[in-house]
Amino acid sequence: MRLGLVIDLDTCVGCHACAVACKQWNTSGTTGPLTDYRPYGADPSGVWFNRIRHYEVGDYPNSKTINFPMSCMHCEDADCVTVCPTGASYKRKEDGVVLVDQTKCMGCNYCSWACPYGARELDRESGTMKKCTLCIDRIYDETLAEIDRQPACVITCPAHARFFGDFDDPDSEVSRLVRERDGMQLMPELGYNPTNRYLPPRINTPIPTEDVRRDSLVGKVKEWVNKAVAR
Amino acid sequence: MHPALSVIFFTVVSGAGFGLYSLTAILQLFRLGPAMDRSELLSALITAFVLIVAGLISSTGHLANPKNAWRSFMRVKTSWLSREAVLAVIFFPFALLYLLGVYLYGAHVPVFFGLMGVIAIVLGFMTVFATGMIYACLKTMRQWNTPLVPANYLLMGLTLGALFHLAIEAYYGANLQFIIGVAGTALVMTGVMKGIYYFWIAKTSGPSINTATTFTRATVRLLDVGHTAGTFLTEEFGYRVEPGRLKLLKTAVFALGFILPLILIVVAGAADGGAFALTVFAVLSSLAGKGVERWLFFAEARHVVNLYHGAQHT
Ligand code: SF4
Ligand code: SF4
Numbered sequence: 001m002r003l004g005l006v007i008d009l010d011t012c013v014g015c016h017a018c019a020v021a022c023k024q025w026n027t028s029g030t031t032g033p034l035t036d037y038r039p040y041g042a043d044p045s046g047v048w049f050n051r052i053r054h055y056e057v058g059d060y061p062n063s064k065t066i067n068f069p070m071s072c073m074h075c076e077d078a079d080c081v082t083v084c085p086t087g088a089s090y091k092r093k094e095d096g097v098v099l100v101d102q103t104k105c106m107g108c109n110y111c112s113w114a115c116p117y118g119a120r121e122l123d124r125e126s127g128t129m130k131k132c133t134l135c136i137d138r139i140y141d142e143t144l145a146e147i148d149r150q151p152a153c154v155i156t157c158p159a160h161a162r163f164f165g166d167f168d169d170p171d172s173e174v175s176r177l178v179r180e181r182d183g184m185q186l187m188p189e190l191g192y193n194p195t196n197r198y199l200p201p202r203i204n205t206p207i208p209t210e211d212v213r214r215d216s217l218v219g220k221v222k223e224w225v226n227k228a229v230a231r
Numbered sequence: 232m233h234p235a236l237s238v239i240f241f242t243v244v245s246g247a248g249f250g251l252y253s254l255t256a257i258l259q260l261f262r263l264g265p266a267m268d269r270s271e272l273l274s275a276l277i278t279a280f281v282l283i284v285a286g287l288i289s290s291t292g293h294l295a296n297p298k299n300a301w302r303s304f305m306r307v308k309t310s311w312l313s314r315e316a317v318l319a320v321i322f323f324p325f326a327l328l329y330l331l332g333v334y335l336y337g338a339h340v341p342v343f344f345g346l347m348g349v350i351a352i353v354l355g356f357m358t359v360f361a362t363g364m365i366y367a368c369l370k371t372m373r374q375w376n377t378p379l380v381p382a383n384y385l386l387m388g389l390t391l392g393a394l395f396h397l398a399i400e401a402y403y404g405a406n407l408q409f410i411i412g413v414a415g416t417a418l419v420m421t422g423v424m425k426g427i428y429y430f431w432i433a434k435t436s437g438p439s440i441n442t443a444t445t446f447t448r449a450t451v452r453l454l455d456v457g458h459t460a461g462t463f464l465t466e467e468f469g470y471r472v473e474p475g476r477l478k479l480l481k482t483a484v485f486a487l488g489f490i491l492p493l494i495l496i497v498v499a500g501a502a503d504g505g506a507f508a509l510t511v512f513a514v515l516s517s518l519a520g521k522g523v524e525r526w527l528f529f530a531e532a533r534h535v536v537n538l539y540h541g542a543q544h545t
Contacts (some may be wrong), residue, residue: 107295127296
């Protein structure tokens, strides 16, 4: 098994709901808490497993806003695991999930240096390294209904931009999506072979606007009245 | 990269210690240069020990959870950090046995102790090499991901070791010509190597914001990082030095680290008196220069995660 996520960059609306759901679930999970520093101060900061950034791709007027969620990619050739001197970082043979054993980590930051995707963050309170667990304590919880055995971010995403599954199974939804929509890896040239894939925005034919009917005089008056009343 | 003082101190000082130890043992065991007596040898070797131990102790200073430091010996198979820790530790029994040999027999150690010395020399070099490889093996920082890095660590350690050795010889009033030649050559070689390194990292290459985001057929600009204050990532990897300061610091690296010590030791060789004071200044100047060099080594390294925070190139 090779578990991971597919993220649809076409439908992600950049609402940060996945990041918040992740924080909520994992703060009481196996590697929690996800410590906050100065939560009510001027510059609140803290540990997050999932961060969403926003980019402009292309040049105006042919540009597009891309919302970009990133967490651990559970790489096949994960240097974060090989460089770890204590053996705290490990990749599970059975499902490819990369985890940090909190009881072994000495907080040397070396794995965070080795991770190209910024997926690891040191918890300055516990002095240990923390990262996305793919909600390991959730996806294997047999007391949950089958549909709930998915990472918190996937369940919560209101835009259905996130998918979870087994990339080794060619019939799984994630494999199918990657196949059909050319799922991409980030920075493939570094050779980490990340499991998570990103679906590029679909190419849409532009919706013509020239023939949209102009408002009638009555319509314009109505609009004016509405505005005046609302004020 | 955020430069951590404990790591800078560790790499410079323990590198110098391993360099001094290995060089002294080489000169004695292979009978190079003027003969050294027992007290000279002991002073050099003990100074090396003090430097190594001070460095190693300081290296634990950057651990967030030092109570697990003992576990760092666990992953020799894959981790250079682990290899370095193990090599540094197994260096000690051999190095101490050789030291014991010198203590008991002076400059003419029996074969057994000589053999221990040879093993210690090899382990010393391997340890410094492993320190370099800790950085050189990271594909995420192209300024580190080069064989120039371990070469630089080895040469830096040897140069500082040679200068320390020179100062100790000068203290004992020994004939300095040979060791000045060694230290001078080391200074020039290391300086040239550093120059090549700075030249090499100056050109941009490696991943860009386009490969980082997969949008390779258009320009990509950061609109928003998605957090309002600094994060672990921006604190650890977001460090930047302004170009003006960079130039100044690089000048300091060459002036303090290489040129001034070279002048000082040449003068010390020619002058009639005061050689010891001059060589001490050479050591101090070189240490300062190499401190700046190590600081820059961290400060100039640009982690690829910066691409996600808006940098266009690494
Ligand atoms: S994304 Fe980073 S932390 Fe996750 S497996 Fe890959 S290298 Fe390791
Ligand atoms: S910070 Fe912890 S998990 Fe990361 S390399 Fe160091 S010991 Fe391993």
